[in-house]
Amino acid sequence: MAKKETVWRGLIAACGLFLILLTVSIGVFLCYKGLGTFTLYKHSVWEFLFSSNWNPADDFQGGGQVGAAIFIVGSVSICLLALLIATPFSLAAAIFMAVISPRVSNRLLQPAVEIFVGIPSVVYGWVGLTVLVPLIQKIFNLQYGYSVLAGGIVLAVMIFPTITSVSADSIRNIPLQYQEAAYGLGSTRWQVIRRVLVPAARPGILTGVILGLARAFGEALAVAMVIGKMKAFPTGILSPTNNLTAAIASDMGGAADGGEYNIALWTMALLLLVISFAFILIVRKISSKGVRER
């Protein structure tokens, strides 16, 4: 009996510790592969991050250029555009769900948000490719419709559910007295929302925005389908460019395993891992600060 108990406990603990093993090994393997650009092929971190000369050799001698600045700028600009589009809409939707009409929201908006989350990213990409890209091409009279704008819009649709649900939760968690006091002073509903609820929910809203940003940064295929994969800095929101995830997704298959090209792509993946980890740390910082303020 007691032996059974010990075995069971060990098994359960092993599964808990397995999560650590898994996470650490993902980190270790990515470092092992990704740091090769700097150790094996002797490129500087500076070159990788800030040079725009991307021409890695697809062999084991090395000697190419691994400047990934174009991809980094591409990723950042698409994500910022997506945030710029998604944040106001998401915030408005969150306010609607939490304050204006919780009943309608529970019946309609909440399920809709969940379905938006569930729609696979390739489907977003496919619709972006077959509807959005031709549309942008037609409206702006471009040669191709592939652009930062198309990527930004597709990503905005993908991250809005994240921002909306996290923000709505944080608005719902504000103590009722805040609202009651403001109404008691004669505020209109909009004044309550703008001067009391949104400021009070700011840490939560910020968390939602960063989680959305993290999702946008890591999204690969939907963006790859509409970005155009041009090896050039974007000159405006209508120009095609490339980004980190799209480069990994499309070029990894063709590169010789262990070659400079292949390793440079691994370095990009490592960069993505570092960025997503940084976002987690920021979110933790915000939420612990929010708790202290309460």
Add this chain to the structure above:
Amino acid sequence: MNQRHRNAILTDRVMTVVLYGVAGFFLLLLAAFTVYILGKGVMEFDGSLLAFNAEGIGNQFFNTVYLVFLALLISVPIGVAAGIYMAEYAKNGRLTGFIRTCIETLSSLPSIVVGLFGYLVFVVMVHGKWSLMAGALSVSILSLPLITTTTEDALRAIPKSWKEGSFGLGATHRQTILRVMLPGCVPRIITGVILAAGRGFGEAAALLYTAGMSTDINWSRWWKLSSPVCPFNPFRPGETLALQIWASRTEAVAPNAAQVADMSAAVLIIMVFVFSIGARAIGNRLDRKMTGGKD
């Protein structure tokens, strides 16, 4: 009423209308999205597209279901056990905090990164080829954190009196968890598993370099598990629906690639609705049960 007062009321009205507008816009967007995809699927419907052969998407559909099934077979036991550990055994300390950080990291990993990890560990390092199993292992990394947190939350929501009652009757901790607490968590855990399955269904980036982009199935040999064309052989490459959509945009292999992709998109959307409505129905039933309402 002075001017300022009037302005405040006017702004309030305008903003209320704007907020209603935004909410309506989202519902409209979802409706338009769904109608567009389903409409395209229906318009281009052709019996041969659903066939279980090289022309249809039947094989890809089977691969998707089979891959998600394999992924859940791996991630559900480990995830539930890890959830039990976090809720019942983990002490408040450094180690537990670290596990929590790990869970957060895992759940926010970009799926392409998981795909590369899977490619390295499940394909290159075992000197294997692209296979359903490698894909399933990668997807299970993605669903593991979700199942773990759902299980933990569900266990924590169980009333303390259940546990105390069971201990009072002389049950051990293991018996209490297995016979009393876990059965009470089943609906919630199932909801989490359905959500994880839904996510796995549409996953593509993690499968790009693990599951492979080809499908060669011979249904007449289904009983011969070791055959590379046997549908149930988990070590054969298997393209999923989501991968097929991705493939038909880059390398238009077949003349009807766009049509096939439209059809796959429609099937995926239908599955999303089935999964999320299913999860919701179970959640609602659970709520009714907990609050004592009638079925």
